[in-house]
Amino acid sequence: MSSARKSAELARQLFALTLDQGRLAPERVAAVLQWVEKHRPDNASAVLRALKRLVEAEVARSQAVIEYAGEVSPAVFAEVTATLSRHYGRPLESVPVARPELIAGLRVRVGCDIYENTVVSQLAALKPVS
Amino acid sequence: MSTVLEQIEQQIARLQAGTVKKNVGTIRAIADGVALCDGLSEAKYNEMIEFPGGVMGIALNLAEDDVGCVVLGDVSKLKQGDEVKTTGRLLSVPVGKALLGRVVDTLGNPVDGKGPIDAKEYYPVERIAPGIIVRKSVSQPLFTGIMAIDSMIPIGRGQRELIIGDRGTGKTTIAVDTIINQAKINRVGLASGDKNFRPVYSIYVAVGQKNSNIVRTIGALEAAGALEFTIIVAAPAADNPANQYLAPYSGAAMGEWFMENGMDALIIYDDLSKHAVAYRQISLVLKRPSGREAYPGDVFYLHSRLLERAARLEGKGSLTALPIIETLAGDVSAYIPTNVISITDGQIFLETDLFNQGVRPAVSVGLSVSRVGSAAQIKATKQVGGKLKGELAQFRELAAFAQFGSDLDAKTKAQLDRGSRIVELFKQPAGNPIPIEQQAATLWAMQKGYYDALPLGKVNAAAVSLREFFVTRKDALLTAIRTKAALDADIESQLKTACDEWKSTFNA
Numbered sequence: 001m002s003s004a005r006k007s008a009e010l011a012r013q014l015f016a017l018t019l020d021q022g023r024l025a026p027e028r029v030a031a032v033l034q035w036v037e038k039h040r041p042d043n044a045s046a047v048l049r050a051l052k053r054l055v056e057a058e059v060a061r062s063q064a065v066i067e068y069a070g071e072v073s074p075a076v077f078a079e080v081t082a083t084l085s086r087h088y089g090r091p092l093e094s095v096p097v098a099r100p101e102l103i104a105g106l107r108v109r110v111g112c113d114i115y116e117n118t119v120v121s122q123l124a125a126l127k128p129v130s
Numbered sequence: 131m132s133t134v135l136e137q138i139e140q141q142i143a144r145l146q147a148g149t150v151k152k153n154v155g156t157i158r159a160i161a162d163g164v165a166l167c168d169g170l171s172e173a174k175y176n177e178m179i180e181f182p183g184g185v186m187g188i189a190l191n192l193a194e195d196d197v198g199c200v201v202l203g204d205v206s207k208l209k210q211g212d213e214v215k216t217t218g219r220l221l222s223v224p225v226g227k228a229l230l231g232r233v234v235d236t237l238g239n240p241v242d243g244k245g246p247i248d249a250k251e252y253y254p255v256e257r258i259a260p261g262i263i264v265r266k267s268v269s270q271p272l273f274t275g276i277m278a279i280d281s282m283i284p285i286g287r288g289q290r291e292l293i294i295g296d297r298g299t300g301k302t303t304i305a306v307d308t309i310i311n312q313a314k315i316n317r318v319g320l321a322s323g324d325k326n327f328r329p330v331y332s333i334y335v336a337v338g339q340k341n342s343n344i345v346r347t348i349g350a351l352e353a354a355g356a357l358e359f360t361i362i363v364a365a366p367a368a369d370n371p372a373n374q375y376l377a378p379y380s381g382a383a384m385g386e387w388f389m390e391n392g393m394d395a396l397i398i399y400d401d402l403s404k405h406a407v408a409y410r411q412i413s414l415v416l417k418r419p420s421g422r423e424a425y426p427g428d429v430f431y432l433h434s435r436l437l438e439r440a441a442r443l444e445g446k447g448s449l450t451a452l453p454i455i456e457t458l459a460g461d462v463s464a465y466i467p468t469n470v471i472s473i474t475d476g477q478i479f480l481e482t483d484l485f486n487q488g489v490r491p492a493v494s495v496g497l498s499v500s501r502v503g504s505a506a507q508i509k510a511t512k513q514v515g516g517k518l519k520g521e522l523a524q525f526r527e528l529a530a531f532a533q534f535g536s537d538l539d540a541k542t543k544a545q546l547d548r549g550s551r552i553v554e555l556f557k558q559p560a561g562n563p564i565p566i567e568q569q570a571a572t573l574w575a576m577q578k579g580y581y582d583a584l585p586l587g588k589v590n591a592a593a594v595s596l597r598e599f600f601v602t603r604k605d606a607l608l609t610a611i612r613t614k615a616a617l618d619a620d621i622e623s624q625l626k627t628a629c630d631e632w633k634s635t636f637n638a
Contacts, residue, residue, distance in 0.1 A: 008195065053158075053168060053195070112169040117149040 007043045011050030015058075022090070024058050061111035064092045069102040069118070076106075084110055153216040155197065157181075160208055162415045163201050163370045167214050170197045176256055178217045183207050186237075187214075188221055188372070191416050198416045200372035202237065220256065223380045224249030225387035230331060233348060233362040236373040236380050241364060253383040255376060259438035266444045268475075271506040272330065272396065275311030275563020276304060278493045278556040281515030281573060282522070283478055286506025287330070287394050288442025290451045292470055294462060295480030299492050301454045302343075303560045304478065305398040306350050308452065309334060311563035312396060313356035318565075328447075331388050332360040333397040335381035338374050338404030341366045350561060367404075374408035382439045382449075389441070389449040397440065401454035402433060406466045423465050430469050437473050462497070476500035489553060490560070495522045509616035511566065514573035518552060525549020551581055554589040567611040568597045574617065575629050592636060599632040 014036070018028045032051070041047055064081045081094040092110060099107070105118035155169025165187060173179065173189040179199045181187055185208065191198030201208065223238035228249050233242035240247050268286035285291045293301045312330040319327035334351075336344045344364050351357045361384055365377035378399050388395035399405065406429055413426035421427050433453075440451035453474065455467050460482060462471065471477055476499045485492035504512075528546055532538060538546070555576055558564065564572070572593050575581065580596075581589045600608055607624050614621065 012194070050195075057168070112153050112155055112171040114152040114154055115149050116152065121150065 003043050004046065007046040008050050010041060011047050011054060014047070014051055015054040018055065019058075024055065024062065029055065057111065060109070061088075062090070062093060063095050063110070065095045065097060065109040067097045067099040067102060067107040067109070069098070069100050069104050072096075072106070080106070080108060084108065084115075155214050157208060157210055157212045157214060158196060159210065160201075160205060162411075163205055163372055164412070164415045165199045165201055165205075165208065165214070167197045167199055168195070170214065170216055173197045173216050176220055178219050178221050180215050180217050181208055182212045182214075186221075188376075189216075190412070191418070200375075200412055200416075202370070202372050202376075205370075220254045221376065222252040222254050223383050225251050225253045225384050227331075229361045229384060231358045231360070233364055234380075236363065236365050236369070236377045238380065238384075251387065253387055255379040255383050257383065257386065257439065259435060260441045260443055264441075264443050264446075266442045268442055268502045268506050270328075270394075270442070270448070271503075271508055271566075272308075272394075272450050273311055273315065273563075273566045274304065274308040275314070275565065276307055276491055276493075277558060277564055277569045277572065278491055278495075279304070279478060280507075280566060280569055281511055282495060282519040283476065283493070283498045283500040284503035284507040284511070285450065285452075285500060286442075286503045287450050288440065288448040289476070289500070289502055289506070290437045290440045290453065290474040291500060291503070292453050292455060292474040292477035293480070294455045294457060294467060294471070294477050295492070296457050296460055296482045299480035299482055299485045300490060300560070301456070301480060302347065302400055304480075304491055305334070305400060305452055305454060306347055307561060307563045308332075308396065309351060309360055309398070310354040310356045310561065311565075313351075313354065313359045314563065314565065316359050317355070328394050329359070330394045330396050330450075332356070333363065333381045333385050333395060334360060335363045335365075335378050335397065335399050337365050337377050337399065337401060338367045338408060339400065341368065354561060371408040371411040374405065375412055378402070378405055378436050382436060385449045386439060389443060389447040391447065392445075393447045394450070395447070396450045396452065399436070399451065399453040401456050402470055403456045403466055406432065425465060429466070430473075433466075433470055434473050437470075475502045488557070490557060493556075495519055496526060508566065510570040510611055510614075511573075513617050514570055514577055518573070521545075522549060522552055525552070547582075547586075550586055551589050552576065554586060555581070555593055557590050564597065565608075565612070567608045568600060570611050570617065571600050571608065571625060571628075572597060574622075574625050578626070578629070580629050580633060595636050596629070596632050599635070600628065603631075604628045 014032045018024055018032050020028055036044060036048060064084050066077055066080060077094050077096050081092050085092045088110065101120065103119035107118055108115045153170060153172040155167040157165050158168050159166040173192060175189060175192055177189045179187045179189055181201065185201060185203035187199035187201040189197050190200050224247055226249050228247050232240055232244060232247060235241050268288045270287040272285045272287045273280050274285060293304055295301050309332040312332055316329040319329060334347065344366060348362060351360055363377050363381040365374045381397055385395040385397040406425060409429065409432050410425050414420060414424065418426045437451055437453060440449045442448035453470060455470050457464065457467055462479065479494040479497035480492045481494040484494065524545060528542060529549065532546060555572065575596055581592055584592050607628060610621055
């Protein structure tokens with residue numbers, strides 16, 4: 001097995017240890033980092049980079065990043081997050097981000113999925129017609 | 131005015147579209163035309179992936195942590211961290227008659243400068259080959275116009291016949307001549323007004339070839355008036371390996387449209403050796419495990435799934451495939467040649483020695499075979515050429531034996547003489563396919579000994595003269611042979627009269 005594959009495999013194993021009942025546990029992440037620091041596996045930096053990618057993807061999967069323009073009430077954020085939590089079958093954390101360049105509407109990102117209904121995206125859709 | 135209102139309404143409808151869901155990822159690494167992407171959790175195998183700037187790619191490796199995409203366009207503007215997204219679409223190419231006479235790239239975009247192609251339909255590049263139930267056995271001929279092939283190694287519509295040989299032995303010439311012959315037959319058939327006539331449309335797929343060679347092929351087809359019945363799919367050597375890998379499948383999709391719509395098509399893959407090399411390159415860059423000669427394990431499937439798409443369908447049309455394989459030093463037992471030989475329904479083997487001796491087309495009778503084509507051969511050709519292959523094989527054996535001694539009996543001498551005459555008769559210049567009825571007349575004259583009294587060097591000239599005589603003076607007889615497709619007593623007596631008449635005028 002190549003060293004890159006070994007690093008990826010070890011990172012996956014370490015990532016599995018950072019989960020508690022399917023959710024990322026900060027204290028477990030800290031413990032894993034301590035273990036890496038102590039045991040210094042081969043190509044430790046590659047292992048940590050791979051682990052970082054996995055953790056980032058997991059964080060993205062557990063968050064609903066809601067980008068919005070204009071006034072949006074907290075109730076809307078809560079409703080969107082609750083609906084998406086039901087859809088994905090896991091509790092999601094709501095992360096609202098103001099993005100005036102969207103002009104109006106919402107763009108919600110959960111992991112790799114983006115749900116978009118903004119004026120900017122609709123204008124972009126019109127571009128090929130003109 | 132109503133059109134304007136409709137346009138505005140359409141735009142409003144687009145604006146009122148609901149929430150759009152996208153599945154996205156980011157480029158983690160990009161090298162050698164392959165992008166490794168994080169995310170893309172919903173990417174499917176062979177799905178088109180959209181890169182920034184409208185560049186498209188295909189998801190070929192679905193790994194646990196990343197997706198390996200082969201980029202089909204310009205990779206120079208892509209960089210690490212760029213967002214990519216799935217499209218939910220499989221790679222598709224335009225199909226239909228609008229492509230005839232055009233030169234397109236792997237994605238079906240025109241590259242001939244003749245403007246956009248008005249294609250109404252799109253077919254996916256990768257399709258499952260027709261199954262057992264829908265297939266029909268090969269029983270209709272597809273004439274190449276090359277006498278040595280049509281008489282001894284006949285090809286039927288829906289067949290897969292491999293053209294194999296070293297570089298510079300005339301493989302592409304055979305393919306191009308076959309396309310030219312289809313165009314000639316189409317023109318005659320369409321002009322005749324025969325409702326049962328089925329034209330054959332051709333698709334020429336150039337994989338990994340020099341641009342100059344492709345231009346030469348286009349020129350040859352154009353000069354012969356065959357381009358209007360032909361689609362050329364070009365993935366030259368300078369194209370990225372992904373395009374070279376996909377080009378045969380794009381061509382197959384275009385051919386399948388004719389087949390599915392009750393028409394007949396012929397597809398040339400020139401050549402599958404370079405196709406396998408392009409696939410090997412992609413596989414190695416994608417870090418797939420390599421096997422023999424560093425080809426990936428699925429290199430057999432690469433060609434079998436492509437060639438299985440050639441078929442004759444019940445109640446529909448047919449797709450005949452002529453794949454080309456280039457051998458090294460005549461080694462037909464190498465990895466890719468043996469793979470493709472086992473997939474196809476026969477092969478036309480071209481020998482360098484024969485080519486250098488001036489026997490062109492340099493078809494090796496001993497190593498060439500057509501496994502299903504004889505069922506498609508017309509009766510007239512069977513009547514005049516049924517024993518030719520055996521006679522030629524015997525001749526080759528005797529010729530080799532005769533080199534060791536000079537005292538030969540009369541029978542052996544006669545066999546050698548006849549064999550030499552057959553070899554001479556089969557010599558045919560490039561770009562000059564012979565209609566099947568003229569072939570039948572030429573071979574009939576051979577069978578009846580009309581060339582026996584001639585010096586060996588004059589046999590080919592005599593055959594050319596005979597054909598000219600038939601075309602200019604006996605056109606009705608040629609038409610009768612073509613329409614009846616058999617030599618009955620009446621036609622044979624007419625042939626005898628005509629040949630006697632020609633013999634009296636021919637001056638060797």
